[in-house]
Amino acid sequence: xxxxxxxxxxxxxxxxxxxxxxxxxxxxxxxxxxxxxxxxxxxxxxxxxxxxxxxxxxxxxxxxxxxxxxxxxxxxxxxxxxxxxxxxxxxxxxxxxxxxxxxxxxxxxxxxxxxxxxxxxxxxxxxxxxxxxxxxxxxxxxxxxxxxxxxxxxxxxxxxxxxxxxxxxxxxxxxxxxxxxxxxxxxxxxxxxxxxxxxxxxxxxxxxxxxxxxxxxxxxx
Amino acid sequence: xxxxxxxxxxxxxxxxxxxxxxxxxxxxxxxxxxxxxxxxxxxxxxxxxxxxxxxxxxxxxxxxxxxxxxxxxxxxxxxxxxxxxxxxxxxxxxxxxxxxxxxxxxxxxxxxxxxxxxxxxxxxxxxxxxxxxxxxxxxxxxxxxxxxxxxxxxxxxxxxxxxxxxxxxxxxxxxxxxxxxxxxxxxxxxxxxxxxxxxxxxxxxxxxxxxxxxxxxxxxx
Numbered sequence: 463x464x465x466x467x468x469x470x471x472x473x474x475x476x477x478x479x480x481x482x483x484x485x486x487x488x489x490x491x492x493x494x495x496x497x498x499x500x501x502x503x504x505x506x507x508x509x510x511x512x513x514x515x516x517x518x519x520x521x522x523x524x525x526x527x528x529x530x531x532x533x534x535x536x537x538x539x540x541x542x543x544x545x546x547x548x549x550x551x552x553x554x555x556x557x558x559x560x561x562x563x564x565x566x567x568x569x570x571x572x573x574x575x576x577x578x579x580x581x582x583x584x585x586x587x588x589x590x591x592x593x594x595x596x597x598x599x600x601x602x603x604x605x606x607x608x609x610x611x612x613x614x615x616x617x618x619x620x621x622x623x624x625x626x627x628x629x630x631x632x633x634x635x636x637x638x639x640x641x642x643x644x645x646x647x648x649x650x651x652x653x654x655x656x657x658x659x660x661x662x663x664x665x666x667x668x669x670x671x672x673x674x675x676x677x678x679x680x681x682x683x
Numbered sequence: 684x685x686x687x688x689x690x691x692x693x694x695x696x697x698x699x700x701x702x703x704x705x706x707x708x709x710x711x712x713x714x715x716x717x718x719x720x721x722x723x724x725x726x727x728x729x730x731x732x733x734x735x736x737x738x739x740x741x742x743x744x745x746x747x748x749x750x751x752x753x754x755x756x757x758x759x760x761x762x763x764x765x766x767x768x769x770x771x772x773x774x775x776x777x778x779x780x781x782x783x784x785x786x787x788x789x790x791x792x793x794x795x796x797x798x799x800x801x802x803x804x805x806x807x808x809x810x811x812x813x814x815x816x817x818x819x820x821x822x823x824x825x826x827x828x829x830x831x832x833x834x835x836x837x838x839x840x841x842x843x844x845x846x847x848x849x850x851x852x853x854x855x856x857x858x859x860x861x862x863x864x865x866x867x868x869x870x871x872x873x874x875x876x877x878x879x880x881x882x883x884x885x886x887x888x889x890x891x892x893x894x895x896x897x898x899x900x901x902x903x904x
Contacts, residue, residue: 549811555821589813594771601776603827
């Protein structure tokens, strides 16, 4: 087990005997799951650390007909749900189900606090993992939010093209008015327009817009 | 200062003399900033903890014309950029600028590690703050992602209405085909359709869709 743990992001940088020592003095469980067994239910408070030692598990959700659908696979030696342990709202958002026979190291919150306090390296690894998750999801959100604005702008420009019966038309609104109309901030709107200009989808000249690549504009919808 | 710190999420639950003791043995800076002074630049590696003791600062970004625009205000005694300290990519995404005269407690990463190791309560408070940020941004992303799909669906349904010249029409694609076409997962798509049905915007009957509230559908665009 300690060999696998050495390869995990959580225990990286530790020698095998260090890992042995740390686990010897930390209360932990190793649980085995059969294929298709549910490990954690969506909505459950998840105040424990899970580290997959062997096998593969998946996150899945229920659709409106009660059918389950996979959203993510997790493979050994990854941790999962680790950023929920200390959140006020620690309810996880998916069911976690074993894909294959799975062996999981489980450490409860209080024991986990004891462990990270006793070992600098593990504390830093853990802080790195949850901070990286935060940065990743923040960047994803920014990109998603930008795509949403691009889609609204594309729709708007195509309507103006039709109304003016021309690829070149004037905007009758300021960026601020447009941003208010779309329910987004002005800087976000301006960044989206700039991105379209850089991508040669449109060109701008003061309040005039010209559609340069209608195909790409349609793809943004 | 210790009175203000007691009110912060980071030092909550500690007595004033405990806070004094902790800070006495932790290397830290207290810096004062004039109104409009830049505290941290977007793109800077942010491997330190900032806790606002007095005043107010803002996060701001540059738009395409080089103009700066506010995105968020932070007031004493809040921390900021705290979830970036331990991330691999610790570059912050905004400029941080003083709104008023501001007094800030700054603790560098290595000293910060020492501090959270020495005090259970502060460690747990810190883990709570960054985990809460993660959960918040994850939920925001889910909601944003859902709105994006609703917008695509609304657009698609309005086009079908026009093509069929009727509020009632058949879908010629399965949910899976539609999801592939929109570049989203099937469960996400199905959830969006269910939400529209619950909101009485559309009704579904097998592969038939009826638009019940076109005004609301247009608002989703």
